[in-house]
Amino acid sequence: MAYFENQGNKDTRSGFGDGLSELGEKNKNVVALCADLTGSLKMNDFADRWPERFIQCGIAEANMMGVAAGLAIGGKIPFTGTFANFSTGRVYDQIRQSIAYSDKNVKICASHAGLTLGEDGATHQILEDIGMMQMLPNMTVICPADYNQTKAATLAIAEMDGPVYLRFGRPKVPNFTPANAEFKIGKADVLKEGKDLSIIATGHLVWKSLEAAAELEKIGIDAEVINIHTIKPLDEEAILKSVRKTGACVVAEEHQIIGGLGSRVAQVLASNAPSPIEFVGVKDVFGESGTPEQLLVKYGLSNEHIVEAAQKVISKRHPA
Amino acid sequence: MAEIQEMKAICSQVRRDIVRMVHRVQSGHPGGSLGAVEYFVALYFEIMKYDAKNFSMEGKNEDLFFLSNGHISPVWYSTLSFAGFFEREELNTFRILNSRLQGHPATEEGLPGIRVASGSLGQGMSVAIGAAMAKKLDGDDRIVYTLHGDGEMQEGQIWEAAMAAAFHKVDNLISTIDCNNRQIDGDVDETMNIDSLEDKFKSFNWDVMHMDGANIENVVATLKEAKSKSGQGKPIVILMKTEMGQGVDFMMGSHKWHGIPPNDEQLANALGQLEETYQDY
Numbered sequence: 001m002a003y004f005e006n007q008g009n010k011d012t013r014s015g016f017g018d019g020l021s022e023l024g025e026k027n028k029n030v031v032a033l034c035a036d037l038t039g040s041l042k043m044n045d046f047a048d049r050w051p052e053r054f055i056q057c058g059i060a061e062a063n064m065m066g067v068a069a070g071l072a073i074g075g076k077i078p079f080t081g082t083f084a085n086f087s088t089g090r091v092y093d094q095i096r097q098s099i100a101y102s103d104k105n106v107k108i109c110a111s112h113a114g115l116t117l118g119e120d121g122a123t124h125q126i127l128e129d130i131g132m133m134q135m136l137p138n139m140t141v142i143c144p145a146d147y148n149q150t151k152a153a154t155l156a157i158a159e160m161d162g163p164v165y166l167r168f169g170r171p172k173v174p175n176f177t178p179a180n181a182e183f184k185i186g187k188a189d190v191l192k193e194g195k196d197l198s199i200i201a202t203g204h205l206v207w208k209s210l211e212a213a214a215e216l217e218k219i220g221i222d223a224e225v226i227n228i229h230t231i232k233p234l235d236e237e238a239i240l241k242s243v244r245k246t247g248a249c250v251v252a253e254e255h256q257i258i259g260g261l262g263s264r265v266a267q268v269l270a271s272n273a274p275s276p277i278e279f280v281g282v283k284d285v286f287g288e289s290g291t292p293e294q295l296l297v298k299y300g301l302s303n304e305h306i307v308e309a310a311q312k313v314i315s316k317r318h319p320a
Numbered sequence: 321m322a323e324i325q326e327m328k329a330i331c332s333q334v335r336r337d338i339v340r341m342v343h344r345v346q347s348g349h350p351g352g353s354l355g356a357v358e359y360f361v362a363l364y365f366e367i368m369k370y371d372a373k374n375f376s377m378e379g380k381n382e383d384l385f386f387l388s389n390g391h392i393s394p395v396w397y398s399t400l401s402f403a404g405f406f407e408r409e410e411l412n413t414f415r416i417l418n419s420r421l422q423g424h425p426a427t428e429e430g431l432p433g434i435r436v437a438s439g440s441l442g443q444g445m446s447v448a449i450g451a452a453m454a455k456k457l458d459g460d461d462r463i464v465y466t467l468h469g470d471g472e473m474q475e476g477q478i479w480e481a482a483m484a485a486a487f488h489k490v491d492n493l494i495s496t497i498d499c500n501n502r503q504i505d506g507d508v509d510e511t512m513n514i515d516s517l518e519d520k521f522k523s524f525n526w527d528v529m530h531m532d533g534a535n536i537e538n539v540v541a542t543l544k545e546a547k548s549k550s551g552q553g554k555p556i557v558i559l560m561k562t563e564m565g566q567g568v569d570f571m572m573g574s575h576k577w578h579g580i581p582p583n584d585e586q587l588a589n590a591l592g593q594l595e596e597t598y599q600d601y
Contacts, residue, residue, distance in 0.1 A: 031457070055453065057484060058484070060484065062443075062476070063480035063484050064446075065446070066443050066444075066445070067446050067447070067481075067484065069447045069450060070446065070449055070450020070452070070453070070454065071450040071454050073377060073384075073450070073451045074450070075380075075458075076457065093440050094446075094477070097438070097443060098443050098446070101427075101437045
């Protein structure tokens, strides 16, 4: 079935940690900050090898964001690391004023995003972070699909000047994008071409979308699958090109459907090429404890849900 | 380096600028601005080393200043204009459309002298810590200064920052707290008491000093002493006693002039109390 081969399951947060270590080697201006989650963020290696460039901030995220802004003023490239919840909602005003409005070169690196955090439950399963971050002017928002891509994105954001929100997760998931591929910020990847509908996905749901496309093929539906690893700036051209061809799309994301990638895709299509859309995402509820797979099924984010959404959106395009 | 008499003359003119700026647009924060004048003049004309004509964001080998209580922007803008960061006449654009002199300080429009936006309180100390750490990483021994309101000490982030600065031995940081005991809703000790700041900062392992914010000689001497104490393993905080509205009698003695402008008559009254030592902009 696979359009892409799973090179073995790996967590995206390790992609971040490995990318950060590579940056430690090659860029002396890179500094790392962490709020008591060094192991969870896979920042141990950087902390051990470059202790003078690693700043332990303790459980005080608001201060960490400000310190990062100050380091950026001094010409450093600060990477902050904590859970996505504490990287965004907890510190929104600090990010808004000291980082985004002040246009500081801070890389906000956020692990354990979404439902697949699992058993810790809804307190930690942030599903609103993409919305909050993409609303901020000056902010770039990136949500890579797997380990390789998270590592590549970590390297790429050090090269650009400006604030970035980099979102990744906790569980080991298929690693399927090519190793050492160049990460082009703002450029969507068409992973599989198709003619019947476009599946536009981000993060962990990109692999799910590829699985769904294989299922759809069995019932004679030819889906195009696009990986939107950069949510802002959004590759509107790639989305429009695909949907103008297929005439319908499903957007899949591990995020609330209000305010996430789906909302942005709907906006782009409504303005340029009105088309039927189905949204695979969390429908305005909080999560709960459970395994990542159980949660994706219960909250409607499994590959089966993507298959259902695809069939539904095609039927809307061609009313009976 | 300026003489004390010259600094006193600048202070008088900065006070005139403040009341004229907020009067012109009928908005802004005169009270706290007037109370902090001596601090700003001492800092920019006696204490800090900087290059006003070639302002750079990084400020390598320069002293840096961060205003955390951004609402007292008028005193900062006036001081920056005197110090040569931009033309005096640009003060005419304070708070009007398409200006670099935003209501609260910002970097978006590129005003020289400003390195981070402030206004939402409690954030400046954290930013200053980061800037001070960057200097240490670069072997740059210049100092980072911050100013905060005493009401601002109610923000939790301040204490996160205070904890971090001491823990990381950020001893190239000199923070000053403008203790006028006023905030929007009334006196600080009656709105949300923050006493004792001395005990709090001492228990957070800072070096604590005091100064009289209305006395330019004392401000200069205390800031110089603070500077001499830098580099000894502890961040330094100066509790600066001030009076909101200092220098304009009817604006003193209450919190009411925190954020309201004088009318024409009140402006004339205020200017009558403040000698025009340099030309009005």
